[in-house]
Amino acid sequence: MSDPLSKARLVYAHGPGAFRSLAEVRMTAARDGRYVPIRQRAFADATDWAQLSDEGRLRTRIEVVASAARRHEPVFSHTAAGALHGLPLYRVSTGVVHVITRGENPPKSQFDVVRHRDALTDADVVRVGGHVATSLERTVYDIIRAESLETAVAVFDAALRSVAWNDDVLTYDFAAAARFRRAVAMRVDAARGARGRLQAQFVTAFADGRAQLPAESVSRLWLYELGVPAPELQYRVVGVSGRTYFLDMAWPELGIFGEFDGQGKYTLPHLTKGRTEVEVRAAEAEREAEIRAATGWRPIRWKGVQISALDSFAEFLRDAGILDHPEA
Numbered sequence: 001m002s003d004p005l006s007k008a009r010l011v012y013a014h015g016p017g018a019f020r021s022l023a024e025v026r027m028t029a030a031r032d033g034r035y036v037p038i039r040q041r042a043f044a045d046a047t048d049w050a051q052l053s054d055e056g057r058l059r060t061r062i063e064v065v066a067s068a069a070r071r072h073e074p075v076f077s078h079t080a081a082g083a084l085h086g087l088p089l090y091r092v093s094t095g096v097v098h099v100i101t102r103g104e105n106p107p108k109s110q111f112d113v114v115r116h117r118d119a120l121t122d123a124d125v126v127r128v129g130g131h132v133a134t135s136l137e138r139t140v141y142d143i144i145r146a147e148s149l150e151t152a153v154a155v156f157d158a159a160l161r162s163v164a165w166n167d168d169v170l171t172y173d174f175a176a177a178a179r180f181r182r183a184v185a186m187r188v189d190a191a192r193g194a195r196g197r198l199q200a201q202f203v204t205a206f207a208d209g210r211a212q213l214p215a216e217s218v219s220r221l222w223l224y225e226l227g228v229p230a231p232e233l234q235y236r237v238v239g240v241s242g243r244t245y246f247l248d249m250a251w252p253e254l255g256i257f258g259e260f261d262g263q264g265k266y267t268l269p270h271l272t273k274g275r276t277e278v279e280v281r282a283a284e285a286e287r288e289a290e291i292r293a294a295t296g297w298r299p300i301r302w303k304g305v306q307i308s309a310l311d312s313f314a315e316f317l318r319d320a321g322i323l324d325h326p327e328a
Contacts, residue, residue: 006129007059008048012067013041039064039112058083058094059129065097065113066131073132074099075125077116078142081133082155086162087140088214090154092147100134118142136162137180141187144203145196152203154217156184160209170246172234177209210234215260215307216248222313226323231258239290247291256322257291261301 035043042064049057062080066073078098079089100116109115124138134142140159144152164177181204188200206224210233211217223231231249235257238244248259265284266277275283288299306316317323 007056007063008036008044008052010038010060010063011035011043011045013043039068042067054092054094055083055086055089058089058097061094061097061112062129062131065099072102075102075120076131076133077118077139078114078134078146081128081139082143084129084131084133085136085139085159087143087155087158090148090151090214090218092151137183137187141184141200144184144200145188145191145194149199149203150218150221152199153207153221154211154214156203156207157209157211157217158214160207161211162209164209170244172210181207208233212248213260213262215262215304218307219258219260219302219313220249222307222310223317225310226314226317228317228323229254237291237294239287240293241290243290245287245291250297251322252297254322255295255297256300257295257297258300258302258322260307261303263304 034046036046036049038044038061044060049060052060058080062076062084066076076084076098077100079092079094079096080098082089083094096112096114098114098116100118100120102120120134120138124135125132126135127133133139136159140156143155147155160177160180163180164173165171166173185201185204188197188204191197191200206221208220211220212234220231220233229251231251233249235247235250235252236244237247247257250257266280291297292299300317300320300322302313302316305312307313314323
């Protein structure tokens with residue numbers, strides 16, 4: 001998980017409202033800012049909540065929904081299952097929890113819980129994060145049909161990375177990625193007439209688990225939509241010091257390499273690993289100098305503001321000389 005916390009600590013307020021009960025005390029604490037209301041009589045620790053990513057906040061909501069289940073343990077699905085599997089939910093509303101209902105006379109959907117009546121096989125259901133959820137394969141299949149194209153690509157990329165990338169030896173298992181891709185493709189091909197099938201077909205073919213971050217996935221998608229030649233991902237370069245570096249994207253034929261320069265690499269503890277922001281930036285500058293010396297290539301770097309919209313990304317690429325490059 002990339003979150004400082006996987007989910008927030010929760011407080012539940014129970015008891016008769018007519019008395020000066022624990023419920024009233026906790027509700028008062030919520031009003032004072034110590035807790036964030038999540039659902040009726042359920043509150044999250046405000047300090048925890050402030051540190052969470054959107055995915056972590058959705059996992060917190062999942063805990064609350066699970067605690068309220070009475071007859072059947074819910075099967076969390078779609079983006080809820082994605083959060084439990086640790087998939088990135090790029091620009092997805094995390095205020096709604098999706099579940100697939102089982103059994104007779106299931107409860108109806110509510111403003112914050114969407115209940116689906118989709119068929120499930122035993123292979124579709126797993127236990128993850130202490131809850132019952134759709135399998136990784138089924139979750140990807142559901143999301144790539146239902147969410148935006150950008151979300152779908154980021155989710156499929158991340159799923160492929162989870163099954164194929166080995167962080168210990170920095171290698172990508174193309175065979176494992178192909179097996180997972182085929183499994184999802186079989187579901188998509190069988191779903192004739194299903195909503196979102198055409199998008200799912202494109203995403204299944206386009207996804208690549210070598211992308212490390214959702215921003216890289218979206219950048220790669222928009223490069224494709226803008227007609228920029230496909231970059232080589234995680235391109236390996238041996239620097240002049242003998243150290244090995246992996247570039248987010250590279251266009252060897254253009255003499256250009258590109259990297260998403262997210263602010264998180266300079267501030268998030270699990271990425272800085274005890275270094276100050278000044279130290280991280282100095283290391284980044286040294287890394288770039290080594291790569292340029294070894295390749296002779298020109299770097300382009302973009303931040304979140306450049307991929308806030310397709311038009312702004314196109315403008316950045318044009319200014320960087322890659323969108324209208326004579327060989328592009």
